[in-house]
Every structure is written in C-alpha cells, then in structure tokens.
Amino acid sequence: MPELPEVENYRRFFAERAVGRIVLRVVVTDPTTVRNASARAFARALAGRTFLRADRHGKWMLARTDGPTLLVHFGMTGDLIWSGDEPPRHRHDRVIFELEGGDELRYRNMRRLGGVWLAHDAGEERTVLGDLGPDALTVGRREFLGHLARRRGGAKAVLMDQRFAAGVGNLIADEVLWQARIHPKRSVASLDAADRARLFGVLRKVLTTAVEEFDYLQSRPAWLSHVRGQPGARCPRCRAPLARVTAAGRTTYLCPRCQPPPG
C-alpha cells in the first residue's frame, strides 16, 4: 500500500492510538524485520518507554519515545494493525507492541521489504533514513523549483527519487504526471516555466487530496489512479486508451494524447 498518503495516515493512526502510552513489552516474531539491532536489543530498548510523538518524512514514520526513536518503513505491503480493530494476531504481524492497558499495535508486512530501525540520536537517524529530499507534501514552491532546476533525467525518475522529494512512489508519480500532462520520459530539463509550475501545483493537490481521502484510488473517478492497470482502461479526461510503458524501471501508465512523448 504505502506511498506518502498511506504513511501519513499510518502516522495519524499511530498518534491516536499509541502516543502517550507506555510500551509494556515488544514481541518480535520475525527477527529479520528488525534491521539495525538484534530482536532482543530492540525489544529491550523500547520496553518501558512511552511514545511521545509520531512524525513522518516521505515514506518513513518516526515514532519518538522518551528513549530511542523507532523508525518504520512499510516497503510495498506494510501496515499498522490495532488489536481493538482486529483481535487475533496474524502470521505477518512481525513486530508487536504490547501497550499498558492490554492493547496491541502491530507492524504487519507480508513481504519482507521494509522493516523497523532504532535511532538513539540524530546522527543515527540520518544514517538510517539516508539522503532524503524535502517531504513531498510540505515542500515549498521555491525549494521545489530550485531542486528541479538542478536535476536532469526523466520526469518520472526525478519525481520518484527520494533525494529529490521524499514520498512519491510509482502510483503517485503516474497520477501527478498525468494530471500535469507531462510524459514520464520527458526530460525535466525540457520543461518550461509553466510546466514546472503546473508540476508543483499538481503534486501539492494530489498529495493533499490523497492524504485526506485514504481511499482516493476508489473515490476519485476523474483520476488516473481510479482506472490504472485495468484492462482496456481509457483516459478519464479524453477517453483515449491508456498506454503502458516502462519508465524509471517501473510499470507506468499514461495517456498518449494528453501526455505527448518527448521529441
């Protein structure tokens, strides 16, 4: 599931359910999910701690405690599960936080892409998160355009580069480029001022909308995402059949009429 909008909703969910609560015990059912500590050290470091705040940067969730910070990446299939919504544990619940009062928060991930890390200070946090660009939801227009001016390469590759703007994944990139009428393989160097301004405005609009409507894939029939991947799908704007190509190494859907190819 998770690109920026999903992770932002996980963050809000975590803030509602876990912030202010004490961790009684941490159960690691899959040690490979804990990435920069042993399962035992990870569990011991968080036991007895209180979750103070939940932040997000791009696709990362950062859960602050009165001890170390818990860093969570959801990969392609990660999720947060609350025991009150789903009492029985599931085989893909790989880390379980037992909270004071008897509730559990569970990190579920079918595939093992993603995981959890601990950071004991700001330096460790930077090491784990890597070289992330500004968060794609909150980046300002000036900073966005400044970063864009220094980049070369295809528009989709740049949008999805976490060093450019953190949080944009394969689906959001397709949606943004389709709404902005920019071909995914178009070189960003070839974009004129109007293209760049449109790209920023659309990115902002798509992300803010998707964050507030968790089921935007279903609830926005005028969006590309609503029909993306369906056999025989047509452009919601002009009804032309969608094209399927590979760009930036990922399956990409676009409208050949609305998004004219480069050259």
Next chain:
DNA sequence: TCGCTTGTTGATGG
C-alpha cells in the same frame, strides 16, 4: 511456470 506487484539498493554500461 511465468509475470506482476503502491519500494530500495547496488552493480553495470553508456
């Protein structure tokens, strides 16, 4: 069996 999946990283070649 093969191909595909909303992610990231490292190797490789131009």
Next chain:
DNA sequence: GCCATCAACAAGCG
C-alpha cells in the same frame, strides 16, 4: 560524475 537499466530482495496471486 550523471543517468538509465537491471537484478536482487520477498511473498503472494492469476
């Protein structure tokens, strides 16, 4: 050094 591509990781589905 930059950029594009591909394999690998991983588990499930059609």
